[in-house]
Amino acid sequence: MPESLSFLQAIADLLSEFKDLLVLGTWQTLYVTFLATSIAYVLGTPLGILVVVTAPGSIAPNRPVHEVLGGIINIGRSIPFIILLVALIPFTRLVVGTSIGPNATIVPLTIAATPFVARMIEQSLIEVENGLIEMAQSMGATSRQIIFKVLLPESLPSIIRGISITIISLVGYYAMAGAVGGGGLGDLAIRYGYYRYKSDVMFVTIVLLVIIVEVIQLLGNGAAKRMDKRNIR
Amino acid sequence: MIKIQNLYKVFKTESGHFKALEDVSLHVEAEDIYGIIGMSGAGKSTLVRCINLLEEPTYGEIVIEGQCIFRKMRKKAEEAEDPQENVRLTGSDLLALRREIGMIFQTPNLLMQRNVERNIAFPLEVAGVPKEKIQTRVAELMDLVSISEKAHNYPSQLSGGQRQRVSIARALANTPKILLCDEPTSALDSLTTNQILDLLWDINQKLRVTIIMITHEIEIVKKICNKVAVIDQTRIVEQGEIGQVLLNPGKEITRQLLRGTRGNYA
Ligand SMILES: Nc1ncnc2c1ncn2[C@@H]1O[C@H](COP(=O)(O)OP(=O)(O)O)[C@@H](O)[C@H]1O
Ligand SMILES: [Mg+2]
Numbered sequence: 001m002p003e004s005l006s007f008l009q010a011i012a013d014l015l016s017e018f019k020d021l022l023v024l025g026t027w028q029t030l031y032v033t034f035l036a037t038s039i040a041y042v043l044g045t046p047l048g049i050l051v052v053v054t055a056p057g058s059i060a061p062n063r064p065v066h067e068v069l070g071g072i073i074n075i076g077r078s079i080p081f082i083i084l085l086v087a088l089i090p091f092t093r094l095v096v097g098t099s100i101g102p103n104a105t106i107v108p109l110t111i112a113a114t115p116f117v118a119r120m121i122e123q124s125l126i127e128v129e130n131g132l133i134e135m136a137q138s139m140g141a142t143s144r145q146i147i148f149k150v151l152l153p154e155s156l157p158s159i160i161r162g163i164s165i166t167i168i169s170l171v172g173y174y175a176m177a178g179a180v181g182g183g184g185l186g187d188l189a190i191r192y193g194y195y196r197y198k199s200d201v202m203f204v205t206i207v208l209l210v211i212i213v214e215v216i217q218l219l220g221n222g223a224a225k226r227m228d229k230r231n232i233r
Numbered sequence: 234m235i236k237i238q239n240l241y242k243v244f245k246t247e248s249g250h251f252k253a254l255e256d257v258s259l260h261v262e263a264e265d266i267y268g269i270i271g272m273s274g275a276g277k278s279t280l281v282r283c284i285n286l287l288e289e290p291t292y293g294e295i296v297i298e299g300q301c302i303f304r305k306m307r308k309k310a311e312e313a314e315d316p317q318e319n320v321r322l323t324g325s326d327l328l329a330l331r332r333e334i335g336m337i338f339q340t341p342n343l344l345m346q347r348n349v350e351r352n353i354a355f356p357l358e359v360a361g362v363p364k365e366k367i368q369t370r371v372a373e374l375m376d377l378v379s380i381s382e383k384a385h386n387y388p389s390q391l392s393g394g395q396r397q398r399v400s401i402a403r404a405l406a407n408t409p410k411i412l413l414c415d416e417p418t419s420a421l422d423s424l425t426t427n428q429i430l431d432l433l434w435d436i437n438q439k440l441r442v443t444i445i446m447i448t449h450e451i452e453i454v455k456k457i458c459n460k461v462a463v464i465d466q467t468r469i470v471e472q473g474e475i476g477q478v479l480l481n482p483g484k485e486i487t488r489q490l491l492r493g494t495r496g497n498y499a
Contacts, residue, residue: 129342131338131340131342132342132344134287134338134342135336135338135342135400136355136359137287137331138285138287138331138334138336138413139331139332139336139355139356139359139403139407140327140328140329140330140331140332140356140359140360141328141359142328142359145358145359149355149358149359150344153344153346153347154344154345154346156346157346228346229345229346229347229348229387229388229389230345230346230387230389231389232387232389232390233389233390
């Protein structure tokens, strides 16, 4: 049998042997990162909006609020995820009832992602041209109308790109959490690939992670590009 | 219609106080097309932005259609001969005022994610007009500025002149009596400039909208304004009927502006 065929054969054997675990790991990875991303957006979007509108010269300037929120976000972003993961164990137990497994990992992932999301939203919103805000103000729009009719819709393509970046970051973070029993593909890679010296399992999980990341990136960029009316000629 | 008395605007910047307007008085009558001409940095935009209170004046008084929208006297109340209380519109009064004054800018400032129709609908949505009424009003407005065939196009698909027409239709959506124009043709070629000026002229004639036209080009003043004020470094140095000012320019700056041709961005 030629070399390449035997390699494919080995992969096929491996896949059939570990099929259930790989499917479960992939499912957990998707489930955990999407759920954590969703919750992080629910929490982080208002935070990001607030930071933008309270900035000096914006539609609702408020220096104390702006700086306090900015400070909290920066602190949140500078704590290494692995530290957060450990430090939050008591809180996670309180919320989920356990500190291991996929559901438990959603808690630290969400908390790590929220300040990240706030900054992504901030970045997207400040790209909106000042002239548009001024136009809306000249028409008697309220701050609320400016947020919901100008800032958010105009930056939606950029926000969508931000969402895919967030999901991809969380795929990475979650793989890290696998090292401490968080489940998912990272868990699989550590348990089989590392502790049991099955480097082929490690290889397959990495390939799966790369595929997940690529697909999310493609979907995100594709959606952003398609919905962006600036691209219509 | 619009009465501006002894208006001052001082910007507080990190490097200190910066005077943008000093002792500006202006009287615009209904249906005027009032030109305000001056070099770049003279304070034109600041002045026009005070009229809808996008900028809060430092001192002075602004009365629009008999309603005082801003008053703050430089003299302390006890020193003044006839003291009047300060006025500063806020909240819903301020929003209501702005909805009654249209404004267009050098850049059309269209929402890039909305098509023509929905851009024109924007101020109507903001004012809480019901959906069915928005539709008929938008159709009227598109007709007015001859952009109906582009109703479902997006700004990225329009020429500069078409975009500015959309922004004019949008500014007129809530049937304002006043239209503030801050150099609306400065980014356009001369042919398109003429088309936009013709449109503004028609709007003034047909809809009886009072227009304030900010510009740095004398050609524009000559073409559509019936009155003009010349603003030079924070102060209005000359104002009056167009013929009077242009035939007998009393100030050197006016003569300079008269000599200046298109493209004089000073
Ligand atoms: N928000 C601001 N803060 C500080 N200075 C300003 C501000 N807006 C305008 N200015 C200054 O006021 C002067 C007049 O500006 P502007 O009214 O925009 O002039 P124009 O429209 O005639 O070109 C300029 O020197 C400008 O730099
Ligand atoms: Mg200007």
